[in-house]
Amino acid sequence: MGAGVTAGMTTGLDKYVGHWGLLGFVSMSLVANLDIFFMPQFKKIMYSATEINDIHIFAGTMFRF
Numbered sequence: 001m002g003a004g005v006t007a008g009m010t011t012g013l014d015k016y017v018g019h020w021g022l023l024g025f026v027s028m029s030l031v032a033n034l035d036i037f038f039m040p041q042f043k044k045i046m047y048s049a050t051e052i053n054d055i056h057i058f059a060g061t062m063f064r065f
Helices: none
Strands: 002-010 017-031 034-047 050-063
Touching (some): 002 034, 017 050
Antiparallel strands (some): 034 050
């Protein structure tokens, strides 16, 4: 379980714009090398005078080597 910050570039608006936000995650081991995870992210994008708030949710299995 944890939390963090995220920052990067977004290209979905026909040009490169920056974004920043927060994320959280939790994972649980199912068997020796297989985990399940859940990770929501909140991103804020400033595009000209428009402010866009975006939420992404990732969930699934993860194989660890």
